[in-house]
Amino acid sequence: MHLPVAPRPEFKGVTGHGDWADSLAQLDADFGELMAFLEEKGLRENTIVVFSGDNGPEEMEPDRGHPGFWDGSYFTGMEGSLRTPAIIRYPGVVPGNRRSNEIVHITDMFTTLARWAGADVPDDRVIDGVDQRAFFQGDTDTSARDGFPFWMGSRMYGVKWKNFKVVT
DSSP: OOOOOOTTTTTTSSSHHHHHHHHHHHHHHHHHHHHHHHHHTTTTGGEEEEESSSSOOOOTSSSSOOOOTOOTTTTOOHHHHOOOOOOOOTTSSSSOOOOOOOOOOOHHHHHHHHHHHOOOOSSOOOOOOOOOOOHTTEEEEESSSOOEEEEEEEEEEEEEEEEEEOOO
C-alpha cells in the first residue's frame, strides 16, 4: 500500500481493522474490476497483467505497512525496501503457481514487456533493463540479472549481488 492510506468512503470501515486494511480491500476490489473489464472486452486471455510494488512500505503511522520478514521501509537500503512482491499473469506464456526469490529489477520490465509486445528495445541510448522473458516463461529457473546498484536520492548507496549487499 502506498501512502496516504486513505480508503475511499465506500471502503472506510469495511474490514473493521483500520484504514490500512480498508485500503487493501479497496485495492483488491479495484484490481478485481480491472480483471472483470478485461474479461468483458474479451482481452483477459491476451493481456499481460503485472501487479507489483516499487519499494518497501512506509514505516511511520498512520500509513505504516509491513515488509514481511524483511526489515526496511521507504527511503532505506534494507531488504524490506528493495524486495517487493510481483505477480505476472500472461496466459499461455507465464506459467501459474511459480514462486521465486530471484532478482528482477523494475527496469527489466521495460525491456521484457517491449519484447513480449514484439517491439525493439531502443539502441540509441543506454537501457538498464535486461530481458527477463525466459525466466518469467519458466524456460530457466534463474533470472537474467544477478545484481544492481541502488540509490538514496542522488547518492549511490550500495550494490546488491545475489544474496550479498555492499553498502557505501
